[in-house]
Amino acid sequence: MSDSVPEATVVEETVEVEPEYDPAAPAPLNVPRTPTGNAEVDAQLERLGDADHLATDGHLEVYEDVHRGLRDALTALDARPGPPAPPSTYQSRS
Template identity: 50%
Template sequence: MDDAPRPLGVVRVESGDGRVDGLLGRLADLDELPVAEHQGVYEENHEGLRAVLSALDVAQGPPPPSVR
C-alpha cells in the first residue's frame, strides 16, 4: 500500500474573473506544498476572495430604497 500523498484530480472551471481565477489557481500548488503550509494558502485565498467580493459591492453602490 502506498501512503504517499496523491493529487485529488479536481477539475477547476474558470470563473471569468482574472482575480478569482488567479487566487483559485494558487490552490493547485497545495499538491506540491507540505501540509503545514496549506493553512497559509487557504487563508490567503479566503482574504483575496473577500477583497474581490468587497470590491464588487463598492462598484455597484448602495441598493435602491425599497418601495413600500
C-alpha cells in the same frame, strides 16, 4: 616480462530504485477548477493548486491567502463606483 600491473576495468551498475510509496507525502488532488470568467477569482482558484505540492501543514497558508483574495474580490464588487455623493450641507457652528 613487464613489472606493471594491468589496470582493472571497473563496471558500475546503475540500478533504478522505485521511490517508496509514502501516503503522507504531498500529492496533487487533481481537482478540476472551472474558470468563473472573473480574472481575479480565477487567479485565486488557481492558487489553490499550490497546496498540491506542500505537506498538509503548509496548506493553511495557501488557504488563508486564497480566502483573503476571494474576500477582497467580493468586497470590490460592493465598492463599484456609483453616482457621486451629494455635497455636504452640514455646517459646523462656531
